[in-house]
Amino acid sequence: MGSFIFKRSFQSILSLIFLVIVVFFLARMTGSPAMLYLPPEATQEQLDAYNALHGFDDPLMVQFGSFIAGVFQGNFGQSLQYSRPALDMVLEAFPTTLALAAVTMPLVLLISIVTGALAAYRPGGAFDRLASLISLIGASMPNFWVAIVGVLVFAVTLNMLPTSGTGTWQHWVLPVAVLVLRPAGVLVQVMRTSMMTALSSVYVKAAKAKGVKARTIIFVHALRNSLLPVITVASDQAAGIVNGAVIVESVFGFPGIGKLMIDSVLMRDFAVIQAAILVTALAVFLINIIVDISYAFVDPRIRHS
Amino acid sequence: MPSSIPASVTAELQDAHGRRKGPVILRSLLRDRYATASIIFLLIVLAFAILGPSLLAEQARALNLKGRNAPPFSLDAGWMFILGGDALGRSLLARIIVASQNTILISATAVLLSVLVGGLLGLVAGYRGGWLGDVLLRLADAIMTFPSMLLAMIVLFVFEPGVSNVIFVLAVSRIPIFMRTVRAEVLELKQRMFVVAARATGASTSRVLFFHIAPMVLPTIINLAALEMAFVMLVESGLSFLGIGIQPPEVTWGLMVADGRNYLGSAWWLAFWPGLAIMLTAMSLNLLTNWLRVVTDPVERWRLETEAR
Numbered sequence: 001m002g003s004f005i006f007k008r009s010f011q012s013i014l015s016l017i018f019l020v021i022v023v024f025f026l027a028r029m030t031g032s033p034a035m036l037y038l039p040p041e042a043t044q045e046q047l048d049a050y051n052a053l054h055g056f057d058d059p060l061m062v063q064f065g066s067f068i069a070g071v072f073q074g075n076f077g078q079s080l081q082y083s084r085p086a087l088d089m090v091l092e093a094f095p096t097t098l099a100l101a102a103v104t105m106p107l108v109l110l111i112s113i114v115t116g117a118l119a120a121y122r123p124g125g126a127f128d129r130l131a132s133l134i135s136l137i138g139a140s141m142p143n144f145w146v147a148i149v150g151v152l153v154f155a156v157t158l159n160m161l162p163t164s165g166t167g168t169w170q171h172w173v174l175p176v177a178v179l180v181l182r183p184a185g186v187l188v189q190v191m192r193t194s195m196m197t198a199l200s201s202v203y204v205k206a207a208k209a210k211g212v213k214a215r216t217i218i219f220v221h222a223l224r225n226s227l228l229p230v231i232t233v234a235s236d237q238a239a240g241i242v243n244g245a246v247i248v249e250s251v252f253g254f255p256g257i258g259k260l261m262i263d264s265v266l267m268r269d270f271a272v273i274q275a276a277i278l279v280t281a282l283a284v285f286l287i288n289i290i291v292d293i294s295y296a297f298v299d300p301r302i303r304h305s
Numbered sequence: 306m307p308s309s310i311p312a313s314v315t316a317e318l319q320d321a322h323g324r325r326k327g328p329v330i331l332r333s334l335l336r337d338r339y340a341t342a343s344i345i346f347l348l349i350v351l352a353f354a355i356l357g358p359s360l361l362a363e364q365a366r367a368l369n370l371k372g373r374n375a376p377p378f379s380l381d382a383g384w385m386f387i388l389g390g391d392a393l394g395r396s397l398l399a400r401i402i403v404a405s406q407n408t409i410l411i412s413a414t415a416v417l418l419s420v421l422v423g424g425l426l427g428l429v430a431g432y433r434g435g436w437l438g439d440v441l442l443r444l445a446d447a448i449m450t451f452p453s454m455l456l457a458m459i460v461l462f463v464f465e466p467g468v469s470n471v472i473f474v475l476a477v478s479r480i481p482i483f484m485r486t487v488r489a490e491v492l493e494l495k496q497r498m499f500v501v502a503a504r505a506t507g508a509s510t511s512r513v514l515f516f517h518i519a520p521m522v523l524p525t526i527i528n529l530a531a532l533e534m535a536f537v538m539l540v541e542s543g544l545s546f547l548g549i550g551i552q553p554p555e556v557t558w559g560l561m562v563a564d565g566r567n568y569l570g571s572a573w574w575l576a577f578w579p580g581l582a583i584m585l586t587a588m589s590l591n592l593l594t595n596w597l598r599v600v601t602d603p604v605e606r607w608r609l610e611t612e613a614r
Contacts, residue, residue, distance in 0.1 A: 015447035026463045140587035142539050144546045145562050145580030152569055152576075242452035247543050261455065262547055265462045273462070277455060284452065 005293060012285040016278070020071070023277055024064055028270075067274075076278075077271035081264070086271035089260065090279050096166070097249070097256035098283075101241050103172065104179045109234065111184045116191025117218050117226070120199060131188060138185030143244055147178045147251040164253035175248045182244065183237040187230060194229040198222040227298050235291035239284055330600055340596035343589030350586055354409035357402040366395065377574045389574040391565075397574065400561065401582055407557045408583075411468060412538040415475035416530050423480040424526060427487025428514050432495055442488070445481035453478035453540060461549045471550050475537050486529055490522045524601035528594055535590040542583050558583045 042050075058066075070077060076086040112135075119131040154174060155163040161170050198204065199222055207217050246258035253259070257276055264272040334340055377389035377397075389397045430438040448456070457474045464470045494500060495518065503517050542559025544550030551557045558579040565576030 011443065011446070014443070018447055019451065023459060026459055136588060136591055137584075140535060140539075140584050140591055142542050142546075142559070142562070142580055142583045142587075144543055144559075145576070145583065148562065148566055148569060148576050149580070152573055156570055236449075239449075239452040243454040243540070243543075246452075246454050246458075247547065250547060261458060262549075265458050265549065268462070273459070277459070280455065281451060 005289065009289060012289065016281060016285065019281055020068075020274075020278060023274055024067060025060075028060060028063065071278075076275035079264075079269055079272045081267050081269050081272070086269075086275040087279075089272055090257065090275045093255055093257045093260040093276075094279060094283075096254055097242075097245050097258060100172075100175060100179065100245055100248070100254070100256060101238075103176050104183075104241060105234070105238075107176065107180050108183045108187060108237070109230075111180070112187030112191050113223075113227075113230065116188045116230075117195045117223060119188070120192045120195035121214060121218055123196060128192075131192070135185040135188035138181040139189075140185075141181060143178050143182060144247045144251060146181060147174065147248060150174045150178060151251075164251075166254060171252075175252045175254060178248050179241060179244045183234070183240055186237065187233060190233045191226065191230050194226040195222060198226040201225075224298065228295065231291055231294060231298065235288055238287045238291075242280055242284065333600060334596065337596050339592045343592040346585060346589045347593065350405055350409065350582075350589075353402045353405045355406075358406050361399045361402050376572075377578075389572070389578075391568075391572070391575055397578055400556070401558070401579055404556045404558050404561055404579065405582070407468065407551060407555060408538065408541070408559075408586075411472055411475070411541050411551070411557065412534050415472045415479065415537050415541075416534045418472070418476035419479035419483050419533070420526060420530050422476070423483025424487050424519075424522075426480070427484040428491055428519065428522075430484065431488035431491025432510070432514060432518070434492075438488070441484065445484050448478065449481045449485075454543065457540070457544055458549060461544070466544075466549050466552055468551060468555060471541060471544065475541060478540075479533055479537060482533065483526065483529065486525060487522055490525060491518055494518050494521055524597075528597050528601060531590050531594045531597060535587040538583060538587055538590075 067077070074087060076090075078084065079086050079089055082089065115131050115135070119128040122128060151163050151174065154161045161173055162168075165171055195218070199217075201222075204217055204222055207221050212221070242258070245256060246262060248254065249256040249258040250262050257280060261273065261276045261280075263269075264276065334344065391397060391400070426441055430441045453475075456478050457471075460474045460477075461470060500513060500517055503513050508517070541550055541557065542562070545557050545559035546563045548563065551560055553560065561579035562576045562583075565572070565574075565579065568575050
């Protein structure tokens with residue numbers, strides 16, 4: 001188990017290094033952002049001075065060397081847009097997205113585990129068919145569209161919820177609801193399939209024969225054995241939540257890392273993009289490692305092998 | 306029998322009594338109402354995507370004063386305005402049909418590319434294994450753990466966001482899924498007796514891969530491709546919506562939702578219908594996959610056939 005986690009961490013670090021290199025060189029291929037930040041009537045001397053100031057005129061390898069040296073000192077460079085350390089901006093935005101994910105993920109798990117388990121008890125029954133249809137719709141809806149329609153219905157027409165921003169709990173209702181949809185839709189199906197497998201096993205038949213109540217069979221006997229595939233897919237959905245956050249944050253004006261990334265891509269703010277991508281990737285890798293460890297807690301067969 | 310179909314596939318299509326399986330599959334399709342409805346819907350969308358722009362390009366561009374901000378479900382400005390009109394008086398229905406071409410073209414091409422590249426890499430990684438397989442697998446892991454939206458953002462930040470670059474980005478982000486799936490299947494298949502037998506009779510590696518193993522992996526790939534196409538369509542729409550995907554004057558459904566967002570208070574239909582089109586297409590693809598999964602699973606299919614007899 002220990003060596004397994006060590007191996008996974010090592011791989012993650014290799015992937016991260018690979019990612020940093022790719023992002024750095026890709027970003028530099030766009031050329032200097034001087035044209036974007038200086039007025040159009042700027043002279044060549046002014047452009048050169050701007051490039052020299054930010055080090056854009058150094059050879060690529062020199063820029064890369066100083067970037068790497070900076071990363072190890074926690075310095076990702078300055079934001080061109082706001083003249084602030086890029087890492088500070090990223091770390092300010094990160095908790096918002098983390099909070100969004102921290103509210104979304106337990107909701108997703110709760111909804112999908114309960115719905116999927118109950119749907120699996122009578123496959124083809126009324127509840128199963130309803131759950132399948134709703135989860136299918138949830139997984140097929142474009143999240144930006146749900147966000148817009150949600151704003152139209154609940155904010156513009158019914159005036160129940162605010163259109164955008166943060167502050168009260170009402171601000172969180174629509175973004176979280178939009179974020180929950182797709183992962184929940186996918187996970188209900190996974191849970192249903194895996195619960196059906198668990199329910200066809202011999203120990204469930206024995207429990208049924210003894211006259212154990214359906215609810216006890218599902219949630220006590222079979223639940224733990226059907227959780228493993230759900231955890232696997234849920235960790236894949238962690239990357240999906242980041243995808244969703246980019247859209248949800250920009251629709252609802254949430255000051256999270258997704259909005260920061262979109263804004264800095266549109267404003268060609270190198271330093272911020274690099275810092276934001278590295279921090280996000282690090283978070284996703286950490287989640288994956290935590291999931292790997294949690295397997296062992298859910299399934300003793302893994303712990304003892 | 307057309308000679309282009311590999312022998313093993315045509316053999317698959319005949320049951321023990323040598324009867325063709327086509328009618329059986331068709332009958333099982335008709336019995337599944339959801340699958341039938343989604344196939345019909347997808348065929349209509351496909352027809353729109355292929356024929357739409359050549360038939361309706363004029364109507365999609367024509368400015369009709371009567372149709373300016375026309376609300377949906379009113380025939381005052383003609384049936385072309387059944388879904389309403391935009392601020393310039395263009396028919397929304399015609400615009401959605403014209404936009405279907407880019408939407409379908411982008412997602413279908415991206416998925417096709419990732420099936421081909423991912424499938425080929427998966428065959429190699431699974432059959433050969435070794436260091437090449439390891440490197441490919443690590444690379445796939447690195448791409449898969451990385452949110453596809455971010456990957457798309459970086460690449461579209463560097464290169465001009467246009468149709469071909471969006472296709473490229475989407476294909477790259479989906480290749481790992483196909484590679485991993487094919488690899489896992491090949492790892493299992495290459496131990497089977499029929500592969501060992503083929504090798505023992507002197508079949509070359511490429512013959513074993515493409516004539517013996519590939520047809521066995523095909524059903525899984527087709528399922529996955531339909532599912533992935535729905536996903537790719539959603540990502541493309543999201544990118545276009547954020548303004549880093551397809552750029553005007555090209556048009557896709559995602560872009561139409563983004564345009565309509567500015568008129569949300571006054572003309573909700575501008576953002577609503579294109580989004581609904583995305584949802585219905587993605588849903589049809591998902592429903593189709595559910596049915597395909599049943600039909601391509603030998604155990605389930607056997608059950609279907611014994612019932613059909």
